[in-house]
Amino acid sequence: MVELFPILLSLRVATLSTFLAGLLGVGVAWLLARKRFPGRTLLESVVVLPLILPPTVVGFYLLLLLGRSGPLGARLEAVGLEIVFTWRAAVIAATLASFPLVVKAVQAAFEAVDPRIEAAARTLRPAASVFFTVTLPLAWRGILAGMILAFARGMGEFGITLMLAGSIPGRTQTLPLAIYDAVQANDLAQANALALITIGIVTALLFVLSRLPRARF
Amino acid sequence: MLDFDFEYRLNGFTLTPALTMERGVSALYGPSGAGKSLTLLCLVGLRRPERGWIRLNRRTLFDAGAGIHIAPHLRRMALVFQEYALFPHLTVTGNLAYGLRGLTTADARDHVNAMLRLLRLEGFGNRYPSELSGGQRQRVALGRGLIVQPELLLLDEPFSALDQMERERLRAEVLDLLQGFGGTTVLVTHSLQEAYLMARQIAVIDGGRILQSGPRDEVLQHPRDRRVAEHVGASNIFQGTVAGEASAPPGIAWYEERFNVAATLPPPGTDVEFCIRPEHVRLVWPERVAERPNALRGRLITEVKRGIDYQLRFRAEGAASGAGEIEIHCSEHLHSLMMLQPGKELWIALPPDKLHVLTLVPDDGTVG
Numbered sequence: 128m129v130e131l132f133p134i135l136l137s138l139r140v141a142t143l144s145t146f147l148a149g150l151l152g153v154g155v156a157w158l159l160a161r162k163r164f165p166g167r168t169l170l171e172s173v174v175v176l177p178l179i180l181p182p183t184v185v186g187f188y189l190l191l192l193l194g195r196s197g198p199l200g201a202r203l204e205a206v207g208l209e210i211v212f213t214w215r216a217a218v219i220a221a222t223l224a225s226f227p228l229v230v231k232a233v234q235a236a237f238e239a240v241d242p243r244i245e246a247a248a249r250t251l252r253p254a255a256s257v258f259f260t261v262t263l264p265l266a267w268r269g270i271l272a273g274m275i276l277a278f279a280r281g282m283g284e285f286g287i288t289l290m291l292a293g294s295i296p297g298r299t300q301t302l303p304l305a306i307y308d309a310v311q312a313n314d315l316a317q318a319n320a321l322a323l324i325t326i327g328i329v330t331a332l333l334f335v336l337s338r339l340p341r342a343r344f
Numbered sequence: 345m346l347d348f349d350f351e352y353r354l355n356g357f358t359l360t361p362a363l364t365m366e367r368g369v370s371a372l373y374g375p376s377g378a379g380k381s382l383t384l385l386c387l388v389g390l391r392r393p394e395r396g397w398i399r400l401n402r403r404t405l406f407d408a409g410a411g412i413h414i415a416p417h418l419r420r421m422a423l424v425f426q427e428y429a430l431f432p433h434l435t436v437t438g439n440l441a442y443g444l445r446g447l448t449t450a451d452a453r454d455h456v457n458a459m460l461r462l463l464r465l466e467g468f469g470n471r472y473p474s475e476l477s478g479g480q481r482q483r484v485a486l487g488r489g490l491i492v493q494p495e496l497l498l499l500d501e502p503f504s505a506l507d508q509m510e511r512e513r514l515r516a517e518v519l520d521l522l523q524g525f526g527g528t529t530v531l532v533t534h535s536l537q538e539a540y541l542m543a544r545q546i547a548v549i550d551g552g553r554i555l556q557s558g559p560r561d562e563v564l565q566h567p568r569d570r571r572v573a574e575h576v577g578a579s580n581i582f583q584g585t586v587a588g589e590a591s592a593p594p595g596i597a598w599y600e601e602r603f604n605v606a607a608t609l610p611p612p613g614t615d616v617e618f619c620i621r622p623e624h625v626r627l628v629w630p631e632r633v634a635e636r637p638n639a640l641r642g643r644l645i646t647e648v649k650r651g652i653d654y655q656l657r658f659r660a661e662g663a664a665s666g667a668g669e670i671e672i673h674c675s676e677h678l679h680s681l682m683m684l685q686p687g688k689e690l691w692i693a694l695p696p697d698k699l700h701v702l703t704l705v706p707d708d709g710t711v712g
Contacts, residue, residue: 243429243500247485249416250388250423251443251492260442264433 129320132297133305136214138328140301141281144221148277151222152229153270157258159230160237178227182286185223189291193219216292217299221284225277232276236269237262268339275336279329346496346528350396350406352386359383359393359552369522369529371539371560374549374575380532383549384498387530388423389416400495400528417443419496422489426501428481430473436460436484437469443492459487462521478506482514486521497522497529503538515541536576540564548575569703570617578619578700579671588612596699599664604637606697617702622655622671624698627682628691636693644688645669647679654679658692 158164159171177185193200193210203210210216240262248257263270285303292299294308302325309318349362359379372380385391387398389405392413398406400421405414422443431439440459444452460466463483473481482502489497502518503511519542522529533539539546540560547557548567555575556568567573573581584598586609596603596618603618610616626636633639642660656672659665672692674684684690 241429243425243427244431246385246388246390247423247425247429247488248431248442249390250419250421250494251488252417252445253415261431261433 129317129324130305133300133302133321134324136217136300137282137302140214140217140221140284141278143218144225144281144284145274145278147218147222148225148229148281149270149274152226152273152277153233156230156233157237157262160234161242174230175227177223177287182224182284183290186220186287186290189219189223189287193291211291212293212295212299214292214299217284217288217301220287220291221281224284224287225280228276228280229273232273233266233270236266236273239269240265271339272336275332279332282325282328345402346387346398346400346530348387348396348398348406350386350393350398350408352382352391352393354382354391357382357552359386361549361552361554362396363547363554363557365528365530365545365547367526367528368545369519369531369543370545370547370557371531371533371543372547372549373533373536373539375534378534378550379552380534380549381500382552384423384500384530384532387496388421388498389414389419420492420494421496421498422492422494424485424489424497424499424502426504428473428485428502430481430484430488432473435470435472436465436476439473439484439488440491442488455491459491462524463487478510479514479517483517483521486518490521490525495527497525497527499529499531501532501534504534518542548572550575565621566700567619567702569705570619571705573619573700573702578621580622580625581617581619581702582667583615583617586610586612586614586616596701599660599667600662601638601640601664603694603699604696605699605701607699607701609701615704617704619700619702620694620698623673624695625658625670625672626693626695627672627674627678627684628693629682630691633691633693636691637696638694638699640664640670640692640694642670642690642692644684644686644690646686647684649676652676654684656684658690 294304346365584596587597
């Protein structure tokens with residue numbers, strides 16, 4: 128019998144982390160694509176760090192930061208929010224891992240929008256309206272591609288999750304961790320079933336991505 | 345009326361344009377990198393100058409001292425770009441209606457329909473920009489700006505992307521559409537011909553500064569200094585000294601020649617630069633040299649046939665040969681009549697009323 132919990136947990140974690148990484152990533156991508164400010168180059172480098180550093184390293188420092196005695200973890204625990212070794216930690220891990228992918232994809236999409244189109248729009252409407260009626264619609268394919276990448280990355284997150292959320296069956300054991308666990312326990316049938324399900328979900332996503340309506344322009 | 349004087353710095357480039365532009369079409373003319381587009385961005389408020397002010401019909405849009413910086417969409421300006429920068433994801437109607445805010449749906453529809461009629465685009469309201477011809481896109485871009493009844497219309501190189509025939513047709517079309525526009529239009533262009541064809545006033549900009557502005561013929565015929573002369577095609581620029589003998593009207597001593605000049609000259613002894621446009625240099629039949637003031641003898645060096653006319657290069661003989669070559673434009677008719685060819689000996693004359701005295705500028709091109 129295939130375990131359902133890891134599948135549902137991974138779907139939930141990937142959905143939430145895609146949402147969070149998307150929200151943050153679109154903002155940061157817009158800053159990087161359209162604004163010149165001191166520290167821009169630094170920000171651009173820091174954004175890709177989670178992609179470059181070993182996941183265990185990222186996980187380790189997150190653990191120090193968010194752990195019960197960590198500077199942020201202690202405060203969150205004071206208001207009753209437990210992070211480490213809960214499903215929330217898995218969401219944070221997946222968000223951080225997919226964040227650079229979102230930023231890079233969306234930044235490229237924003238940079239592809241002709242700044243003159245935005246300039247013409249700015250003489251007719253306020254900046255916020257231009258962002259939502261011109262910039263976003265013109266960049267939406269890139270943004271969606273970034274989101275789908277983020278979801279796939281969230282589904283597959285392993286290293287940071289293991290460090291921060293552990294692999295507690297029925298609590299924090301996501302799909303990739305469950306596969307690893309099944310292999311460790313020599314339950315190859317279980318590992319195979321979970322792996323095939325993962326492949327199915329990711330393939331379905333790529334299919335959706337390829338079927339996005341062609342742009343009219 | 346648009347009135348501005350500001351300073352904006354970007355990566356070592358300093359833009360300090362100061363200008364007054366009246367109602368009607370004015371051109372901001374200069375080479376690439378002169379600061380034309382940056383000036384536009386400052387005018388519409390997408391860039392904020394460090395110093396100075398911008399006023400439109402006595403309304404202050406920007407004043408560094410007073411801390412005033414009105415947002416672009418509140419300045420009552422519209423911007424039309426090369427390639428038109430239409431919203432590709434919106435229909436013609438969507439593009440036109442973009443700036444119509446605070447209107448009821450019915451009112452907005454009336455405005456759009458009226459604009460579609462004006463642009464002769466009835467029936468095209470549901471098309472996307474990609475489904476329009478270049479001329480139709482141009483009209484939509486203009487209409488998108490004009491529909492909000494701006495006080496200032498800014499055209500940024502609107503015709504540069506077109507071929508010659510399209511360009512001429514669209515220029516006429518744009519001028520036609522602008523007939524009904526009572527505001528100020530600023531055309532940014534690097535084409536002198538375009539500036540002259542479209543605008544009554546021309547402002548010459550280079551190195552981030554307005555070198556000269558005024559009625560188009562004034563700028564073309566009477567460039568202020570060497571730099572403007574070069575920009576407006578008054579390519580024959582000479583150095584001389586004002587000569588003043590009691591017996592004769594003042595003139596300019598140039599090598600061993602003495603030119604009569606119709607305009608008022610500075611006091612005798614002053615070093616001056618003066619210029620003449622290539623199309624104003626006269627070719628003179630040898631037997632009529634005596635009738636012509638300011639005649640020079642020399643040789644035709646090169647000729648370039650340019651379709652409808654010839655561009656000739658002439659070098660005077662004697663001491664004046666040190667002055668370099670003189671550019672002359674002449675018609676194909678005259679060229680064949682005089683049987684011109686490189687190497688031919690030739691008389692030319694510089695009509696006194698076409699010799700124009702320039703203000704001296706320091707050699708390094710910077711001026712206080």
